Amino acid sequence: MNAEGPELEILIGLSSEICKVIPEDFARELEHGYIKDRFIKRLVDALNANMEPSAHYPGIRRAILHQAINMMEQDPCYARCFSNCRMTEAVSMVEETASKAENYSIFLGDVGRMEHREPLASLVVRVKQLLAVRPTHQPSSKVHSYGGESSMKSRDYMGHIKPPLLFM
Numbered sequence: 612m613n614a615e616g617p618e619l620e621i622l623i624g625l626s627s628e629i630c631k632v633i634p635e636d637f638a639r640e641l642e643h644g645y646i647k648d649r650f651i652k653r654l655v656d657a658l659n660a661n662m663e664p665s666a667h668y669p670g671i672r673r674a675i676l677h678q679a680i681n682m683m684e685q686d687p688c689y690a691r692c693f694s695n696c697r698m699t700e701a702v703s704m705v706e707e708t709a710s711k712a713e714n715y716s717i718f719l720g721d722v723g724r725m726e727h728r729e730p731l732a733s734l735v736v737r738v739k740q741l742l743a744v745r746p747t748h749q750p751s752s753k754v755h756s757y758g759g760e761s762s763m764k765s766r767d768y769m770g771h772i773k774p775p776l777l778f779m
Contacts, residue, residue: 619657620671627678634685648692654678655696662704672705676734683741690742699742706735 614622630637641647658675665671679698682689709731 616665616671617668620668620674623654623657623671623674623678627674627681630678630681630685634681638686651682651689651692652696655693655698655701658698658701658705662708664708673731673734676702676705676731676738679738680734680741683738683744687741687744690744694742699739702735702738702742706732709735 626637641650654675658672661671661675679689679693683693
């Protein structure tokens with residue numbers, strides 16, 4: 612999928628919410644699909660491609676920062692992956708080029724009407740803090756062992772195997 616602009620903003624925002632709500636499933640899909648490195652690189656590339664805030668989709672950089680925060684809070688080992696893709700430099704550029712429009716979630720015409728609960732500058736600080744923590748092992752999904760069989764299968768509260776979550 613080659614989404615850009617507002618579509619990309621929406622997809623990253625949705626991905627961020629999935630990561631926050633069902634982090635184990637999200638991590639498992641990244642690992643099982645062997646897309647973790649590519650996914651993280653695309654996030655950093657999207658951030659670099661949007662160094663100047665856009666009036667048409669002012670939330671894209673915020674969405675990318677939220678995604679990075681959710682991933683690194685879920686598993687601090689993602690910090691190494693983001694660092695390898697030069698996320699620190701990209702976040703520093705966001706910090707230098709932040710606009711007031713990026714702090715609003717609702718607009719009436721060109722005028723921001725409702726501010727986000729957390730300013731963009733706070734998200735930048737949080738990403739930098741999380742990037743400073745770099746564990747030595749790679750991110751891992753939780754591996755469960757049932758009946759001697761080691762698997763990455765997720766189970767619901769009743770112990771039934773949940774079907775894999777497919778996205779991207």
